[in-house]
Each structure stands twice: as C-alpha cells, then as structure tokens.
Amino acid sequence: MSATSGIGVSPELSAEFASALESRSVRFIKISIQNESLVHDQSIPIEGSLNEDLAKLQDLLQDDVPAYILTKLDDSEWLAIYYVPDSAKVRDKMLYASSRASLLKSLGSTTFTDNLFATSKSDLTPESYLAHRKHMAAPKPLSAREQEVADIRAAERENAPSYEGSRTRQSMVGTGVGLKWSLNVESAVEDLGKGQDSAIVVITIDTSTETLVLESTTSYAFFAWPHNYTDPAGREIVFIYSCPSTSPVKHRMLYSSGSSGVFQAAKTLLSSSLNARKIETSDPAELDEAFLKSELGFDNKADITTAFNAPLSSDSVRSFAKPRGPARRRP
Incomplete structure (x- = not known):
C-alpha cells in the first residue's frame, strides 16, 4: 500500500x-x-x-x-x-x-x-x-515493436558481411548484413553476365535463413539492358533494389542493410559488366526506360562516356526514398 x-x-x-x-x-x-x-x-x-x-x-x-x-x-x-x-x-x-x-x-x-x-x-x-x-x-519484457528491433539487431550481429558462394568467395566491403547466396542464385547471376540479350534476374531474401533465393516478385533485381546510348552500343547489367513502403518493417530494414553487401558480391561475378550505379526505388511502377536513362545519366550527353565506367562511390548511389504512407481514405 x-x-x-x-x-x-x-x-x-x-x-x-x-x-x-x-x-x-x-x-x-x-x-x-x-x-x-x-x-x-x-x-x-x-x-x-x-x-x-x-x-x-x-x-x-x-x-x-x-x-x-x-x-x-x-x-x-x-x-x-x-x-x-x-x-x-x-x-x-x-x-x-x-x-x-x-x-x-x-x-x-x-x-x-x-x-x-x-x-x-x-x-x-x-x-x-x-x-x-x-x-x-532475466531481460525485461519488450513490446512487440521493441522485440522486432531487437531481433533485427541480433540478426545483424550474427551475420558477418560476407559472400559465400560455391567457391567460398568472400567480400568484406561495406557494412551491410552478410547474406548467403544459394547456388541457383549465383548461377543465374553468372549466366546473366555471359548473355547478350535483355534479361532479368529477380531475387529475394528467405528471412527464415537469410539466404538469397530466386523469386518472381520484386526485391533485388539484376537487369541486363542492351542499348544504344553509348558509343559503341553496350549491354550493361543494372542492380535494382525495390522495397515497397507496404513491406513489413523487419523486411525493409533487412533488405536495406543487405543491399550494399549483395551489390559488392555481385561485382565479383559480373566484373565490369555491372553498372557502378545502384538504382533504388519504393515504387516498381516507375521503372521504365526513361527512368533508367535518367538514373544512369544517359539523358545527358556529357555523362554518356562516364556513366558506365564511373567508379563506385557514395555519391553515385541514389538515396532510398522515404516510404510513402497509406493513402488517405476519401469521406
């Protein structure tokens, strides 16, 4: 009392x-x-x-x-x-x-x-x-939101930023979450680099094992794009990270922290055919040819000779747009 x-x-x-x-x-x-x-x-x-x-x-x-x-x-x-x-x-x-x-x-x-x-x-x-x-x-009880954040941080601590393929290659560049590459994902990305035509490989994260797997929905994508916007004409592979604002918070944080590691690991498979710029979007509907031209600098003639060979830097990565809130209901 x-x-x-x-x-x-x-x-x-x-x-x-x-x-x-x-x-x-x-x-x-x-x-x-x-x-x-x-x-x-x-x-x-x-x-x-x-x-x-x-x-x-x-x-x-x-x-x-x-x-x-x-x-x-x-x-x-x-x-x-x-x-x-x-x-x-x-x-x-x-x-x-x-x-x-x-x-x-x-x-x-x-x-x-x-x-x-x-x-x-x-x-x-x-x-x-x-x-x-x-x-x-014992740890004090957490709210559902606090527990979700704690789980994400625990996953980040437990997973080193490494790439483990069939030949046990590793990339320690960046500070993103380390994601394992399944064999079919590695093979699909390598085949994409060897081809000549337009093609796309879309992969997602198996959140239960934090392994990259092939998927038919948008998440991480490697898009092979033949075009005539350079002289001579070229075929380049563009890394696209698409994360809709309606995705669960845990998934958004996991994909965001893992994107840099996936991009760096892909460079070891695709070498110079991978464009140095990453494309990030929260709305897959905006991904058309005009959007790619703008993002890669092909709508500006002064940028044509440098867009493909530009060195990777933080300035070359388009900032991820703030997730859009739900549309207001009309009365």
Missing part, C-alpha cells in the same frame, strides 16, 4: 544493525513490530554459505506471523526479505506492508541491493532464492 504506518526503528535495532555491518559475522537479523516500533527480535551468525544458512529460516520463522529478515549475502551486500504469510492476520499484513519503506529508509536503503517477498517458508529455500536471482537477471 502507498500509505506509511508511521512506525519507526528502535534504537536497539539501529545499534544491532550497525554492529552487524562492522563485524560482518551476522547472517540474519529478524525484525518484528512490537508496541508500534520496529524492534530487533533475533540474530543468526554466519556458519556456512548463504545457501547453507538459508535452511535456518525454517526454524526462525513462524507459519502465520510476518517478519522482516535482513540477510547478509556472501559478499558485503545485504538482502531485505519481507516475510508476510498468506495465513497471517489482515491487520498484520497491512501493518508490515506499510512499514517496509520506513525500515529501509531508517537503516539506509543503499545498503540493500535486493529485495525478496515471501508468502510462505517454502519461498525461502536455496532453490527458491536461485529462481529469484534468475528472474531478476
């Missing part, structure tokens, strides 16, 4: 606790409420480890009478045990609950690094105390 009882610590209890702090030889100090005061009831010396000494509480406590037990841990710290049995009188339960804050404040709350609430003597066994410690050390 939030209200306090107004019951204070007796001088004898204060002196007993101060002596225990100095001597470091006392394991338990039992405290009771008598005559509207917190008084020293009994002290138990240290004889073994805390787990061994906990058995003494079975005889020290009564089944239906509340008490406070100040407990010295195996180091210099102290544990405050609040023992209020379910079978205790309602008045006693309320009195001990409302006096708890006064007890800690009077003896120095910083001295106690942990609290334990017990409603029966079975809560004060070595096994119960171990369960209490595990509960205190």
Whole structure:
C-alpha cells in the first residue's frame, strides 16, 4: 500500500544493525513490530554459505506471523526479505506492508541491493532464492515493436558481411548484413553476365535463413539492358533494389542493410559488366526506360562516356526514398 504506518526503528535495532555491518559475522537479523516500533527480535551468525544458512529460516520463522529478515549475502551486500504469510492476520499484513519503506529508509536503503517477498517458508529455500536471482537477471519484457528491433539487431550481429558462394568467395566491403547466396542464385547471376540479350534476374531474401533465393516478385533485381546510348552500343547489367513502403518493417530494414553487401558480391561475378550505379526505388511502377536513362545519366550527353565506367562511390548511389504512407481514405 502507498500509505506509511508511521512506525519507526528502535534504537536497539539501529545499534544491532550497525554492529552487524562492522563485524560482518551476522547472517540474519529478524525484525518484528512490537508496541508500534520496529524492534530487533533475533540474530543468526554466519556458519556456512548463504545457501547453507538459508535452511535456518525454517526454524526462525513462524507459519502465520510476518517478519522482516535482513540477510547478509556472501559478499558485503545485504538482502531485505519481507516475510508476510498468506495465513497471517489482515491487520498484520497491512501493518508490515506499510512499514517496509520506513525500515529501509531508517537503516539506509543503499545498503540493500535486493529485495525478496515471501508468502510462505517454502519461498525461502536455496532453490527458491536461485529462481529469484534468475528472474531478476532475466531481460525485461519488450513490446512487440521493441522485440522486432531487437531481433533485427541480433540478426545483424550474427551475420558477418560476407559472400559465400560455391567457391567460398568472400567480400568484406561495406557494412551491410552478410547474406548467403544459394547456388541457383549465383548461377543465374553468372549466366546473366555471359548473355547478350535483355534479361532479368529477380531475387529475394528467405528471412527464415537469410539466404538469397530466386523469386518472381520484386526485391533485388539484376537487369541486363542492351542499348544504344553509348558509343559503341553496350549491354550493361543494372542492380535494382525495390522495397515497397507496404513491406513489413523487419523486411525493409533487412533488405536495406543487405543491399550494399549483395551489390559488392555481385561485382565479383559480373566484373565490369555491372553498372557502378545502384538504382533504388519504393515504387516498381516507375521503372521504365526513361527512368533508367535518367538514373544512369544517359539523358545527358556529357555523362554518356562516364556513366558506365564511373567508379563506385557514395555519391553515385541514389538515396532510398522515404516510404510513402497509406493513402488517405476519401469521406
């Protein structure tokens, strides 16, 4: 309860606790409420480890009478045990609950690094105390959003930014999430580089294994594009990263963090045939020839000789557009 009882610590209890702090030889100090005061009831010396000494509480406590037990841990710290049995009188339960804050404040709350609430003597066994410690050390519950972000960060930590193909090639360029390449994806991308005609390979991430797999939906795409916008005419392969704003948050973060690693790994397969510029879009419908010309610099004659051979740099990558929100409903 939030209200306090107004019951204070007796001088004898204060002196007993101060002596225990100095001597470091006392394991338990039992405290009771008598005559509207917190008084020293009994002290138990240290004889073994805390787990061994906990058995003494079975005889020290009564089944239906509340008490406070100040407990010295195996180091210099102290544990405050609040023992209020379910079978205790309602008045006693309320009195001990409302006096708890006064007890800690009077003896120095910083001295106690942990609290334990017990409603029966079975809560004060070595096994119960171990369960209490595990509960205190366990991560605090997360909201659904916090758990989703935590899962993504864990996946990023567990996956090194590497490319592992059939010949165990690796690319450590960039800081993106490392994604494994399935054999059919690697083969499809290599065949794309060897061809002469227009073709496209569309791949997606198997989120359960974080492996790139062939897919018929838009995600990552390598588009082989023969054209006459350079002299001589050329055929170049363009990397396209398309992530619609309606995609789940986890997928958007995973694809975004993995795009650089996929692009760098593809360079080892496609060499100079891969255009140095990445195309990123949140709306696949805008991907037409005019869009490609604009993104690759072919709508400007001054850029024609440099667009294909431009070195990769952060400036050559089109920033990913902020995901569009849902359309407003008309009344």
